[in-house]
Amino acid sequence: MSKKAAPPKIPPAATAALIAAGRLFHQRGWVPATAGNFSVRLDGKSLAVTTSGRHKGELTETDFMRVDLQGRALDAGKRSSAETLLHCQLYRHSPQAGAVLHTHSPASTVLSRKHDSIRLAGYELLKIFEGIQTHDTVVEVPVFENDQDIARLARGVDAHMRTGRAPHAYLIRGHGLYAWGRTVEEARHRVEALEFLFECELHERLLKATGD
Amino acid sequence: MSKKAAPPKIPPAATAALIAAGRLFHQRGWVPATAGNFSVRLDGKSLAVTTSGRHKGELTETDFMRVDLQGRALDAGKRSSAETLLHCQLYRHSPQAGAVLHTHSPASTVLSRKHDSIRLAGYELLKIFEGIQTHDTVVEVPVFENDQDIARLARGVDAHMRTGRAPHAYLIRGHGLYAWGRTVEEARHRVEALEFLFECELHERLLKATGD
Amino acid sequence: MSKKAAPPKIPPAATAALIAAGRLFHQRGWVPATAGNFSVRLDGKSLAVTTSGRHKGELTETDFMRVDLQGRALDAGKRSSAETLLHCQLYRHSPQAGAVLHTHSPASTVLSRKHDSIRLAGYELLKIFEGIQTHDTVVEVPVFENDQDIARLARGVDAHMRTGRAPHAYLIRGHGLYAWGRTVEEARHRVEALEFLFECELHERLLKATGD
Amino acid sequence: MSKKAAPPKIPPAATAALIAAGRLFHQRGWVPATAGNFSVRLDGKSLAVTTSGRHKGELTETDFMRVDLQGRALDAGKRSSAETLLHCQLYRHSPQAGAVLHTHSPASTVLSRKHDSIRLAGYELLKIFEGIQTHDTVVEVPVFENDQDIARLARGVDAHMRTGRAPHAYLIRGHGLYAWGRTVEEARHRVEALEFLFECELHERLLKATGD
Numbered sequence: 001m002s003k004k005a006a007p008p009k010i011p012p013a014a015t016a017a018l019i020a021a022g023r024l025f026h027q028r029g030w031v032p033a034t035a036g037n038f039s040v041r042l043d044g045k046s047l048a049v050t051t052s053g054r055h056k057g058e059l060t061e062t063d064f065m066r067v068d069l070q071g072r073a074l075d076a077g078k079r080s081s082a083e084t085l086l087h088c089q090l091y092r093h094s095p096q097a098g099a100v101l102h103t104h105s106p107a108s109t110v111l112s113r114k115h116d117s118i119r120l121a122g123y124e125l126l127k128i129f130e131g132i133q134t135h136d137t138v139v140e141v142p143v144f145e146n147d148q149d150i151a152r153l154a155r156g157v158d159a160h161m162r163t164g165r166a167p168h169a170y171l172i173r174g175h176g177l178y179a180w181g182r183t184v185e186e187a188r189h190r191v192e193a194l195e196f197l198f199e200c201e202l203h204e205r206l207l208k209a210t211g212d
Numbered sequence: 213m214s215k216k217a218a219p220p221k222i223p224p225a226a227t228a229a230l231i232a233a234g235r236l237f238h239q240r241g242w243v244p245a246t247a248g249n250f251s252v253r254l255d256g257k258s259l260a261v262t263t264s265g266r267h268k269g270e271l272t273e274t275d276f277m278r279v280d281l282q283g284r285a286l287d288a289g290k291r292s293s294a295e296t297l298l299h300c301q302l303y304r305h306s307p308q309a310g311a312v313l314h315t316h317s318p319a320s321t322v323l324s325r326k327h328d329s330i331r332l333a334g335y336e337l338l339k340i341f342e343g344i345q346t347h348d349t350v351v352e353v354p355v356f357e358n359d360q361d362i363a364r365l366a367r368g369v370d371a372h373m374r375t376g377r378a379p380h381a382y383l384i385r386g387h388g389l390y391a392w393g394r395t396v397e398e399a400r401h402r403v404e405a406l407e408f409l410f411e412c413e414l415h416e417r418l419l420k421a422t423g424d
Numbered sequence: 425m426s427k428k429a430a431p432p433k434i435p436p437a438a439t440a441a442l443i444a445a446g447r448l449f450h451q452r453g454w455v456p457a458t459a460g461n462f463s464v465r466l467d468g469k470s471l472a473v474t475t476s477g478r479h480k481g482e483l484t485e486t487d488f489m490r491v492d493l494q495g496r497a498l499d500a501g502k503r504s505s506a507e508t509l510l511h512c513q514l515y516r517h518s519p520q521a522g523a524v525l526h527t528h529s530p531a532s533t534v535l536s537r538k539h540d541s542i543r544l545a546g547y548e549l550l551k552i553f554e555g556i557q558t559h560d561t562v563v564e565v566p567v568f569e570n571d572q573d574i575a576r577l578a579r580g581v582d583a584h585m586r587t588g589r590a591p592h593a594y595l596i597r598g599h600g601l602y603a604w605g606r607t608v609e610e611a612r613h614r615v616e617a618l619e620f621l622f623e624c625e626l627h628e629r630l631l632k633a634t635g636d
Numbered sequence: 637m638s639k640k641a642a643p644p645k646i647p648p649a650a651t652a653a654l655i656a657a658g659r660l661f662h663q664r665g666w667v668p669a670t671a672g673n674f675s676v677r678l679d680g681k682s683l684a685v686t687t688s689g690r691h692k693g694e695l696t697e698t699d700f701m702r703v704d705l706q707g708r709a710l711d712a713g714k715r716s717s718a719e720t721l722l723h724c725q726l727y728r729h730s731p732q733a734g735a736v737l738h739t740h741s742p743a744s745t746v747l748s749r750k751h752d753s754i755r756l757a758g759y760e761l762l763k764i765f766e767g768i769q770t771h772d773t774v775v776e777v778p779v780f781e782n783d784q785d786i787a788r789l790a791r792g793v794d795a796h797m798r799t800g801r802a803p804h805a806y807l808i809r810g811h812g813l814y815a816w817g818r819t820v821e822e823a824r825h826r827v828e829a830l831e832f833l834f835e836c837e838l839h840e841r842l843l844k845a846t847g848d
Contacts, residue, residue, distance in 0.1 A: 104760070133360065146760060340458070347570050546749065549671060549740065614669070
């Protein structure tokens with residue numbers, strides 16, 4: 001096969017799963033306005049990602065495009081999300097990552113502005129993550145500083161992951177959550193679980209004031 | 213009738229009621245990711261329960277299977293929810309239990325992490341429970357420690373119930389709510405009422421800080 | 425016309441409006457389980473009210489029945505809501521009342537357990553009430569003690585109203601809201617406005633703790 | 637073309653976009669009862685605005701009418717929203733404003749009652765506004781005193797804007813949010829973003845109490 005082989009077509013089932021995830025996330029208030037971006041791996045060299053500036057609760061089949069793992073457009077006439085390089089970093093770093101979902105919720109935004117990492121301990125729902133079989137564990141979700149230079153932000157995330165720390169998800173300060181999985185479904189389940197846990201953590205921090 | 217008589221088929225109306233309950237609970241945020249599990253009694257010896265790992269907001273007719281009251285599969289090729297034995301305990305202990313619903317909400321999760329039981333007093337909605345005719349009463353919802361050994365957890369719940377204390381529902385710490393009723397509808401109403409009451413309790417605890 | 429003339433049939437448009445209100449309220453979490461009850465005036469002598477024990481988010485045309493202004497059934501074989509007499513009191517006291525809606529929200533429940541009346545001042549939304557043309561006003565929503573003797577509770581509400589105080593709505597402690605209007609639509613708008621205002625008030629009480 | 641040329645017809649696509657925005661806002665609880673009002677510019681001399689007293693979650697095509705930039709009706713037999721002059725002010729002041737959306741949320745109402753302006757800093761979502769390319773910025777949303785004399789309120793908003801301060805949106809105390817954009821879609825995205833940010837700010841103020 002030539003190096004110049006055409007990238008695979010985007011499977012309609014993957015597009016449909018991302019469109020449905022976007023509708024759900026919008027109903028929950030996790031992708032306000034044009035916030036968020038979603039992708040799915042096509043093969044070892046390419047992915048499909050949402051195009052720039054689309055509302056994630058109202059995606060259609062034409063709101064996706066193909067890029068290579070360096071974020072270069074493979075479809076003419078379309079511009080991919082400004083944060084495409086963060087998706088590419090995850091697919092390059094984790095061969096098993098098949099889908100990446102980036103969302104913005106009030107809980108994750110508020111927590112990310114106050115903390116350098118979010119410590120999740122003792123929750124049954126932590127079993128949603130790879131390799132976790134018990135609630136009796138701790139998951140640390142790191143918070144990276146926001147940066148409009150996405151290439152630099154992606155390098156920072158990559159450097160963090162290369163030190164051996166392998167977060168199950170991460171936050172960008174004042175910006176939102178990045179979660180992933182082998183499939184769109186698995187990535188979506190992790191977003192649901194993390195947003196649930198962030199909401200619990202927000203309530204626990206509020207309750208601390210009562211001494212209750 | 214032989215002891216080996218085939219278990220009853222799962223009534224389509226029961227499956228439909230559980231599917232609808234799952235959709236509602238997911239809209240409310242009470243069954244994030246693959247959390248939760250649901251069942252309905254078939255007869256004195258068997259029940260139908262959700263299979264392992266399904267999203268409870270997106271159940272279909274094939275996501276249920278039959279097990280006996282010891283949790284043994286009666287349908288080949290399917291694996292029941294990891295928490296099937298907690299459902300079995302309730303059906304064995306309470307002959308009038310016809311349906312069991314297990315949910316995960318932020319309010320119940322947060323409260324269960326801070327308290328050993330949740331005291332609900334003075335609410336009109338308490339009349340949803342068996343034998344309660346007035347708001348002027350107290351209902352204690354016990355909180356059991358979470359345990360990945362579900363057989364042991366079920367024995368602990370059973371021992372608690374055999375001491376004469378007959379809770380109307382219970383929580384597992386950091387994990388969620390178990391509620392039941394004679395029918396799926398009654399069990400669902402109790403989940404709705406309990407989640408409402410837990411939300412009220414969470415707000416009351418937050419207000420305590422204000423001295424208001 | 426004889427005094428024994430048959431009461432009017434329930435207009436299908438009124439039933440449809442109450443069914444739609446119930447669906448909306450359930451989506452918002454204001455009628456959990458079988459909580460709440462709704463009615464519409466038929467004429468000077470009768471009303472249609474929800475039958476006992478129905479889920480208000482899933483009402484159908486058969487879930488309504490006719491009663492007279494003393495709460496006596498006019499349709500055989502049906503039992504009206506346990507709180508029918510509170511509806512009757514409002515129709516007897518206020519000739520312009522055409523519909524009464526009773527809901528249970530977390531915000532109204534929590535506030536009603538802490539206060540003897542809820543003072544709403546300075547909100548643009550207060551203009552939803554009869555005779556109010558400016559935000560620069562105060563509306564007091566009284567809180568009555570809950571009582572399982574509904575006839576006695578209705579007499580208490582009536583006595584309060586006969587002293588010249590004419591509340592725009594009222595709360596029952598730990599129980600919920602009663603609101604009314606000339607039409608189902610107007611009553612529903614007032615429920616929406618009041619629940620909004622109670623939610624604001626709950627947040628304001630929480631903020632007081634911060635000294636912000 | 638005569639000065640008396642008929643104003644343009646209201647484009648069905650604009651009406652449809654406003655109806656859809658209203659449904660979304662109502663689902664979120666941002667237009668309770670008959671609160672809120674929406675408009676779209678027709679040309680340099682006229683706009684279409686919601687008629688008075690309609691529920692914004694249930695708008696139909698007949699719930700809009702044409703007015704000129706001084707708020708005078710261009711369609712006989714209809715009465716425009718009481719706040720039409722606030723819409724007119726924005727279209728007169730900002731030639732690029734193509735749509736104006738006014739909403740009432742609990743978060744914006746509560747914040748507007750406590751502060752004279754809401755300072756939004758460091759959020760990725762601020763990039764939704766004209767000319768903002770980074771999260772590392774500050775947006776001040778001014779709060780104007782509520783006033784039942786809408787002409788006077790509109791003059792106050794106009795005077796504020798003419799001093800050179802060009803807010804991206806504004807609040808009216810105890811009343812709600814005014815946001816705008818070149819299109820209905822852009823205005824709606826800004827409402828979604830602002831409501832998200834107000835919700836974050838409300839949570840941050842609550843967390844301050846915990847010293848967390």
